Amino acid sequence: MEKQELETIIGTLGKRMNRQLKEYLDVCVRCAICKDACHQYVATQDMTYLPAHRAELVRAVYRKYFTKAGQFMPAVYEARDPDEHLLDDLYRSTYACTGCRRCMYYCPFSIDTQWVISAAKAMLIAAGRGNEMLGQLADAALFKGDNIEMFRDNLVEGFREIETQVRDITKNPEAEIPVDRQGADMLYVALAGSHSILPAAIIFNEAKASWTLSMFEAANYGFFFGDPDKARLIAKRFMDEAKRLGVKEVVITECGHAYRVAELFYEAWAKERMPFKVVHILEVIDRYVKEGRIKVDPRGIREKVTYHDPCQIGRNGGIYEQPRDIVKAIAPDFVDMTPNREKQWCCGGGGGIVAMEEFNEVRLKSGDMKVEQIKATGASVLACPCENCRLQIGELNEVHDLGLRVVPVMDLVVEAMGFGHAAGTTGDERDAAEAVV
Amino acid sequence: MSDTKPDLELDLRGLLCPMPMVKVSQNISKVPVGGTVRAVATDAGSMADIPAWAKSTGNEVVQAEKVGSEYVFLVKRVK
Ligand code: SF4
Ligand code: SF4
Numbered sequence: 001m002e003k004q005e006l007e008t009i010i011g012t013l014g015k016r017m018n019r020q021l022k023e024y025l026d027v028c029v030r031c032a033i034c035k036d037a038c039h040q041y042v043a044t045q046d047m048t049y050l051p052a053h054r055a056e057l058v059r060a061v062y063r064k065y066f067t068k069a070g071q072f073m074p075a076v077y078e079a080r081d082p083d084e085h086l087l088d089d090l091y092r093s094t095y096a097c098t099g100c101r102r103c104m105y106y107c108p109f110s111i112d113t114q115w116v117i118s119a120a121k122a123m124l125i126a127a128g129r130g131n132e133m134l135g136q137l138a139d140a141a142l143f144k145g146d147n148i149e150m151f152r153d154n155l156v157e158g159f160r161e162i163e164t165q166v167r168d169i170t171k172n173p174e175a176e177i178p179v180d181r182q183g184a185d186m187l188y189v190a191l192a193g194s195h196s197i198l199p200a201a202i203i204f205n206e207a208k209a210s211w212t213l214s215m216f217e218a219a220n221y222g223f224f225f226g227d228p229d230k231a232r233l234i235a236k237r238f239m240d241e242a243k244r245l246g247v248k249e250v251v252i253t254e255c256g257h258a259y260r261v262a263e264l265f266y267e268a269w270a271k272e273r274m275p276f277k278v279v280h281i282l283e284v285i286d287r288y289v290k291e292g293r294i295k296v297d298p299r300g301i302r303e304k305v306t307y308h309d310p311c312q313i314g315r316n317g318g319i320y321e322q323p324r325d326i327v328k329a330i331a332p333d334f335v336d337m338t339p340n341r342e343k344q345w346c347c348g349g350g351g352g353i354v355a356m357e358e359f360n361e362v363r364l365k366s367g368d369m370k371v372e373q374i375k376a377t378g379a380s381v382l383a384c385p386c387e388n389c390r391l392q393i394g395e396l397n398e399v400h401d402l403g404l405r406v407v408p409v410m411d412l413v414v415e416a417m418g419f420g421h422a423a424g425t426t427g428d429e430r431d432a433a434e435a436v437v
Numbered sequence: 438m439s440d441t442k443p444d445l446e447l448d449l450r451g452l453l454c455p456m457p458m459v460k461v462s463q464n465i466s467k468v469p470v471g472g473t474v475r476a477v478a479t480d481a482g483s484m485a486d487i488p489a490w491a492k493s494t495g496n497e498v499v500q501a502e503k504v505g506s507e508y509v510f511l512v513k514r515v516k
Binding site (some may be wrong): 133136137139140141142143144147151154155157158161162170192193194195217219223353355357385391 | 453454456458459462463474480481482483484486487488489491492493494
């Protein structure tokens with residue numbers, strides 16, 4: 001390895017070296033309790049995916065360059081250079097990690113392997129080995145944001161088409177999709193596709209909410225890629241719009257990582273306190289149901305329904321009860337998976353892994369526990385408020401022939417509002433995904 | 438739409454954003470430089486996503502148009 005490349009990698013790790021990272025690197029006692037917590041390791045028994053091993057690759061470099069013992073006696077202290085072999089291993093274990101943090105939940109020292117993974121991604125990017133697909137998706141989002149006028153007409157035309165659908169479904173000719181509305185109470189941050197706008201727009205209109213859309217979307221591939229600057233810039237677009245429009249709440253759609261970025265990371269990245277609250281759309285819908293602002297049929301969903309806690313909303317976001325309360329308010333036959341809430345198994349689709357074909361095999365295999373959990377419930381509908389989880393569980397549904405309807409929670413709510421509008425299934429979407437000719 | 442016969446056809450109907458962009462990105466390397474991919478999507482978000490991806494990766498959207506309820510793209514691999 002060239003001296004300059006080595007210096008860049010070590011310098012990058014040095015910049016990340018705060019007290020928290022140092023502690024995670026210093027305190028692991030190799031008890032291996034985390035091995036039974038990681039869905040990828042449990043499903044594959046492959047060392048690459050053992051949480052402590054993933055972190056160990058960073059630790060070895062840390063010992064060599066940041067500890068005296070590792071510098072003077074590298075063999076004794078298992079200190080290593082970030083050579084090609086280590087970087088290859090680091091790439092596979094790092095970009096496969098879904099960031100679910102189930103390992104941290106079970107670790108007796110609460111070592112946050114995902115935190116170490118974020119340092120590993122920075123090292124890989126410094127070495128020119130960041131994942132290409134995630135980098136491209138992040139750059140495309142940045143390009144779109146920088147040149148939004150180029151896309152404005154198309155986006156507005158799309159919003160108007162969805163508005164027509166909202167009016168048709170609700171039979172309310174006054175229903176609207178406000179865009180860039182100054183002084184609205186809420187900025188709803190959706191995904192690029194209409195599927196995340198239509199049900200929310202129906203619900204907001206029925207609740208007579210003061211809301212608006214902007215040109216900017218929630219998905220953040222800069223976060224998955226592992227570049228905090230890109231991640232911050234992607235989120236900054238809608239955060240700046242929220243400030244400009246003077247909203248009281250930024251409402252993030254049913255997307256796990258987007259919620260975590262906006263609610264938990266953005267202020268630290270921006271070094272600025274935001275003058276509004278960040279909430280998840282299901283917190284808002286739960287409010288509407290409990291306050292009677294939207295009318296739902298308590299028997300609106302007759303099938304047996306279960307709920308998947310997306311890691312970024314549940315274990316890493318702290319939202320467990322509101323989605324369940326919503327589902328229970330419309331589906332009398334609700335059954336929880338076991339385990340659930342903070343102990344739930346990751347479905348295997350987080351961290352941007354659904355976009356990285358090279359991990360398809362481990363991704364599908366790592367869904368084994370989720371498949372068993374779902375089967376054990378006997379449910380035919382799975383409510384799931386995260387796009388990546390829906391993609392993954394939708395594919396597991398096909399592969400394992402589970403016969404499930406995999407739907408966003410807000411789609412189920414619309415179904416239970418009595419407009420005769422049924423939500424689509426993720427299975428159909430996967431059919432299309434496989435129909436690449 | 439162009440009469441050019443594409444080197445690869447992608448049926449992305451039913452896929453939700455950003456997956457149409459992801460699929461184009463995953464498949465562009467399967468055509469030679471100068472070759473084209475014709476992609477048909479149904480998610481309106483692809484009208485912004487796919488051109489943005491092409492611009493940021495140095496590829497070229499030769500045509501992008503709405504045909505009925507579908508969005509049809511001809512993307513040329515530039516590098
Ligand atoms: S559970 Fe914690 S302390 Fe034990 S090996 Fe895993 S990371 Fe290290
Ligand atoms: S964060 Fe999740 S995927 Fe990553 S090592 Fe921990 S348990 Fe495994």
